[in-house]
Amino acid sequence: MEINKTIQNETLTVRITGRIDTTTAPKLGDSLTESYDSCSELVLDFAGVDYISSAGLRILLSAQKVMSKKGGMKLINVSSDIMDIFEVTGFKDILTIE
Amino acid sequence: MFSVIVQNQNEKYEKQQLESSRIETELTMASSIQADMLPNIYPAFPERSEFDIFASMDPAKEVGGDFYDFFLVDDDHLCLIMADVSGKGVPAALFMMASMIILANNAMLGKSPAQILTDTNDSICLNNREEMFVTVWLGILELSTGHLVAANAGHEYPVIRSADGQFELLKDKHGFVIGGMEGVKYKQYELDLKPGSKLFVYTDGVPEATDAKKTLFGTDRMLSALNQDPGAMPETILKNVRNSVDEFVGEAEQFDDLTMLCVQYNGTVKKDKQ
Numbered sequence: 001m002e003i004n005k006t007i008q009n010e011t012l013t014v015r016i017t018g019r020i021d022t023t024t025a026p027k028l029g030d031s032l033t034e035s036y037d038s039c040s041e042l043v044l045d046f047a048g049v050d051y052i053s054s055a056g057l058r059i060l061l062s063a064q065k066v067m068s069k070k071g072g073m074k075l076i077n078v079s080s081d082i083m084d085i086f087e088v089t090g091f092k093d094i095l096t097i098e
Numbered sequence: 099m100f101s102v103i104v105q106n107q108n109e110k111y112e113k114q115q116l117e118s119s120r121i122e123t124e125l126t127m128a129s130s131i132q133a134d135m136l137p138n139i140y141p142a143f144p145e146r147s148e149f150d151i152f153a154s155m156d157p158a159k160e161v162g163g164d165f166y167d168f169f170l171v172d173d174d175h176l177c178l179i180m181a182d183v184s185g186k187g188v189p190a191a192l193f194m195m196a197s198m199i200i201l202a203n204n205a206m207l208g209k210s211p212a213q214i215l216t217d218t219n220d221s222i223c224l225n226n227r228e229e230m231f232v233t234v235w236l237g238i239l240e241l242s243t244g245h246l247v248a249a250n251a252g253h254e255y256p257v258i259r260s261a262d263g264q265f266e267l268l269k270d271k272h273g274f275v276i277g278g279m280e281g282v283k284y285k286q287y288e289l290d291l292k293p294g295s296k297l298f299v300y301t302d303g304v305p306e307a308t309d310a311k312k313t314l315f316g317t318d319r320m321l322s323a324l325n326q327d328p329g330a331m332p333e334t335i336l337k338n339v340r341n342s343v344d345e346f347v348g349e350a351e352q353f354d355d356l357t358m359l360c361v362q363y364n365g366t367v368k369k370d371k372q
Binding site: 093 | 354
């Protein structure tokens with residue numbers, strides 16, 4: 001999994017490529033945690049994500065909780081495979097997906 | 099001086115060996131405790147002719163976060179649970195034990211499936227700083243009529259086989275995972291099982307079993323395995339799926355827990371002995 005961060009006007013865009021599973025999720029979690037203070041809005045670009053496991057969903061949930069107290073969080077470029085996972089797990093109803 | 103260093107290293111190594119064998123022993127015990135929590139003596143209800151049930155859990159590590167449960171709430175109602183905790187290993191196993199007990203306690207109070215999930219979610223959210231969550235499918239089957247009431251908290255779609263038919267995915271209503279957010283209200287749905295109908299529930303370890311080329315097993319292969327012999331008894335149904343997964347995965351390592359439950363509704367007429 002690759003993580004690519006860009007920040008513009010307090011909006012942090014995180015581009016993720018690869019699989020977010022038990023082995024890679026902690027790396028994403030650490031990476032987001034260290035950036036929370038430097039941004040008010042978080043955009044997760046999922047164009048390159050081909051799989052997310054429950055460990056990855058947990059990271060999204062934590063991020064959502066932190067960012068909801070700030071400027072919010074949204075996901076962009078979510079593929080239909082990933083959307084199916086959000087649908088089944090009910091995450092679709094709590095995340096902002098564009 | 100050199101020999102002192104070597105001696106120190108040796109002592110350190112022996113200590114590590116001791117420590118790791120202690121952890122191994124503890125994990126083996128934890129593994130049996132976890133396995134024994136799940137109902138695993140078959141036939142599970144030899145005195146009940148209205149249904150046949152079989153379930154299995156194979157953790158990828160010593161302990162896992164998947165679980166199933168089934169028990170009679172009263173003389174006429176069978177509660178069925180399939181669940182999957184986020185993550186793996188010891189943290190998932192601890193969370194699994196708590197979830198399983200809270201669910202069963204709520205169910206035994208005679209609540210509806212939606213209410214059981216709503217109340218379980220609120221209890222778990224009270225103390226969940228690690229932000230773990232669990233997906234749950236829970237159904238209550240009325241044995242005298244075959245009427246099933248079920249609710250789904252972020253869990254995989256159940257599979258239903260109508261009498262004499264094929265197994266098909268049931269795209270049921272999904273609520274959010276349990277433990278994710280306080281105050282979630284779950285909804286339930288109802289269906290009627292005719293005698294001969296079957297219900298199959300599982301965790302994502304089945305459709306997400308992966309071969310050496312990173313291809314997922316998927317629900318289509320799972321349905322084909324179920325439909326090899328859709329009229330077979332639940333134990334055989336589970337064996338067919340397991341064999342199909344094993345064949346597909348081949349030499350690749352089992353990465354996720356693999357858990358399945360199948361129940362067949364026989365109706366109230368005494369079943370023919372097979």
